[in-house]
Amino acid sequence: MILVYLETAAGTPSDLSLQSLTLARSLGDELTTTTFGPGGDWVIDHQMFSEYAPEARGEALAQLTRSLTPAVVVGPGTDTGNEVMAHLAAILDVALATNVTEVDVATWELTRLRWGGSLWERARLTGSPRLLTVAPHVLPASDHLVGEVSRFVPELDDLLVRTRVVERVEQTGGITLGTARVIVSGGRGVGSADGFSMLEELAARLGGAVGCSRVVTNNGWRPHSDQVGQTGTRVAPDLYLALGISGAIQHWVGMMAAKKILAINTDPEAPMVTKADYAVIGDLHQVLPAILAEIEARTRT
Amino acid sequence: MRVAVCVKRVPAPGATIVLAADGRSIDARMLSFTTSPHEECAVEEAIRLVEKHGGSSTVLTVGQPESEEQLRYAMSLGVDKAVLVPTDGSEWDAQATAAALTATIRFLEEGGQVFDLILFGNESADAGNYQVGIRLARTLGRPVVTGIKAIEIADEAAVVRRATSGGSEIYRLPLPAVVAVKEGINLPRYPTMPGRLRSKKAEIVRSEPDVRPGGLEMLRFLNPPQQASQTLILGRGPEAAPAVVDLFFEMGLL
Numbered sequence: 001m002i003l004v005y006l007e008t009a010a011g012t013p014s015d016l017s018l019q020s021l022t023l024a025r026s027l028g029d030e031l032t033t034t035t036f037g038p039g040g041d042w043v044i045d046h047q048m049f050s051e052y053a054p055e056a057r058g059e060a061l062a063q064l065t066r067s068l069t070p071a072v073v074v075g076p077g078t079d080t081g082n083e084v085m086a087h088l089a090a091i092l093d094v095a096l097a098t099n100v101t102e103v104d105v106a107t108w109e110l111t112r113l114r115w116g117g118s119l120w121e122r123a124r125l126t127g128s129p130r131l132l133t134v135a136p137h138v139l140p141a142s143d144h145l146v147g148e149v150s151r152f153v154p155e156l157d158d159l160l161v162r163t164r165v166v167e168r169v170e171q172t173g174g175i176t177l178g179t180a181r182v183i184v185s186g187g188r189g190v191g192s193a194d195g196f197s198m199l200e201e202l203a204a205r206l207g208g209a210v211g212c213s214r215v216v217t218n219n220g221w222r223p224h225s226d227q228v229g230q231t232g233t234r235v236a237p238d239l240y241l242a243l244g245i246s247g248a249i250q251h252w253v254g255m256m257a258a259k260k261i262l263a264i265n266t267d268p269e270a271p272m273v274t275k276a277d278y279a280v281i282g283d284l285h286q287v288l289p290a291i292l293a294e295i296e297a298r299t300r301t
Numbered sequence: 302m303r304v305a306v307c308v309k310r311v312p313a314p315g316a317t318i319v320l321a322a323d324g325r326s327i328d329a330r331m332l333s334f335t336t337s338p339h340e341e342c343a344v345e346e347a348i349r350l351v352e353k354h355g356g357s358s359t360v361l362t363v364g365q366p367e368s369e370e371q372l373r374y375a376m377s378l379g380v381d382k383a384v385l386v387p388t389d390g391s392e393w394d395a396q397a398t399a400a401a402l403t404a405t406i407r408f409l410e411e412g413g414q415v416f417d418l419i420l421f422g423n424e425s426a427d428a429g430n431y432q433v434g435i436r437l438a439r440t441l442g443r444p445v446v447t448g449i450k451a452i453e454i455a456d457e458a459a460v461v462r463r464a465t466s467g468g469s470e471i472y473r474l475p476l477p478a479v480v481a482v483k484e485g486i487n488l489p490r491y492p493t494m495p496g497r498l499r500s501k502k503a504e505i506v507r508s509e510p511d512v513r514p515g516g517l518e519m520l521r522f523l524n525p526p527q528q529a530s531q532t533l534i535l536g537r538g539p540e541a542a543p544a545v546v547d548l549f550f551e552m553g554l555l
Contacts, residue, residue, distance in 0.1 A: 052470065054447075055444065055445070079423070082424075083431065083435070083447050083448070086431055086436070086447075087439070089432060090435050090438075090440075091439065094516055095396060096430075096517070097517050098424075098429060098431050111523075115426065115429075116429070118318070119318055120522065120523040120524070120525050121428075121520075121521075121522055121523070122519075122520045122521050123517055123519050124517075124518045124520060125516065125517055126516040126517075126518075162474060162475055163444045163445065163446055165471065166472060167470070168468065168471070169469045170468040171469075176466055178466040181554070182554055205555070206549065206554045206555070207554070214314075220488070223485075224484065225464065225485065231339060231426070231483070231484040232484070249314075250314045250426075262535075262545070268534075273532060274532060275530050276532050277530070277533065278548060279533070279534050279535065280535050280536055280538075280541040281534065281537045281538075282539070286538055286539050287538060287539055287542065290539035290540075290541075291545050291546060295546055295549070298546060298550075298555075
């Protein structure tokens with residue numbers, strides 16, 4: 001049996017969880033899913049889980065795993081998915097392969113991503129069970145069919161509240177990098193904090209969010225929460241505009257999941273330009289005002 | 302308070318990675334090395350916590366002898382002590398790394414000098430295993446949360462904040478605790494000249510615990526296939542604006 005841990009919002013599995021389901025299906029064994037709250041075949045039910053509690057989730061999954069004795073447990077390769085699966089691995093004292101993209105079930109040789117995906121690693125995973133998380137934005141999402149639903153009530157020590165969320169602060173309004181259809185992102189070429197006002201204007205016209213590269217946050221031009229890349233936010237918008245971003249690998253791995261990429265850069269040989277779907281060769285300080293003027297002219301009715 | 306911070310030596314971000322002929326390691330001859338970015342911030346946070354609350358900081362790493370460079374760098378910034386668990390240069394998996402660090406922490410805590418806080422980076426820039434800190438915390442029986450972007454110490458607890466897609470969430474961990482931080486928690490400082498000179502002469506303690514490899518065996522590295530991309534040049538300079546706006550209309554953005 002393969003047990004798949006799905007992350008859900010309001011009873012619906014996240015897209016990244018459905019991508020991990022795709023990899024789990026490739027393993028060719030009977031599949032069952034589990035969720036905290038409704039959504040999966042095994043619904044883990046305990047008052048502890050009215051809030052996110054990684055240590056308690058790991059403990060509950062360990063108890064379910066001991067009860068079902070699956071050969072493999074698969075989880076989503078999100079920050080929280082990796083966190084909960086790492087707790088499970090630590091409790092069961094078995095290995096965990098993170099960010100896996102492919103498994104050869106005959107040999108249990110697998111491919112996993114290093115450096116955010118710019119280098120691949122072949123590795124052999126052993127363990128009973130074998131634990132793995134699936135790299136985001138590599139595989140398509142699977143349809144999720146819920147079978148007969150069972151309830152699982154774990155026995156949890158009260159001590160585990162020590163790592164439960166005590167307070168949640170919701171961001172007010174605004175489109176976030178994680179959900180934006182369009183991201184207008186700037187790099188070193190923007191030149192200053194003030195230079196971003198034009199990017200904000202374009203983002204507002206397109207209903208998108210502003211992003212940036214690591215150079216920009218290191219220079220203090222934008223907050224780190226705007227940073228796209230391996231150590232910032234990983235994004236997958238419909239359109240990613242890269243303005244004055246050369247396209248260093250640690251930035252590229254954070255936005256390569258975008259459906260379309262448009263680069264504006266003075267250097268036609270910049271990696272971002274050669275890898276993009278569309279490019280404009282030129283200085284963004286001249287190109288961007290022309291684009292804003294063109295939008296203004298064509299949307300004025 | 303006593304703070305420990307665990308780091309890893311990795312090739313500098315942005316460096317072109319060339320594989321050795323057998324694919325089992327990377328060719329280090331042309332590379333410069335650094336501390337993994339999340340961990341640079343963990344080091345900075347350890348120094349700030351000790352500046353604010355008093356006490357001492359210790360930096361630890363599992364790695365080849367050259368990793369002394371990263372330990373001395375941390376000391377040049379203000380970390381007080383450094384401990385190296387030397388390897389032969391082969392990569393230890395997460396289970397072995399966690400076991401080595403746990404044994405070393407236990408050794409350093411002999412006599413009751415417990416670390417109030419043990420800091421990690423959220424994940425190493427190269428291997429990205431996301432689990433060493435959690436394994437260590439589990440073995441030591443301490444609370445752990447990852448992905449942290451702010452730490453406040455109050456009333457024998459670490460109040461920590463994690464960014465989420467819709468805002469942030471707060472945890473309150475009783476000390477002693479383990480926290481894995483993310484870049485953005487602070488902006489790391491640069492070393493001073495006296496700091497550099499002091500760190501050159503500083504002692505580095507060696508710890509050589511007996512550990513066995515875990516269940517994930519690295520076989521070889523591969524370069525991902527290059528995606529053939531055909532960039533459509535929409536134009537040069539401001540004259541390209543109409544073509545760009547055409548694209549926005551085609552995609553239904555306007």
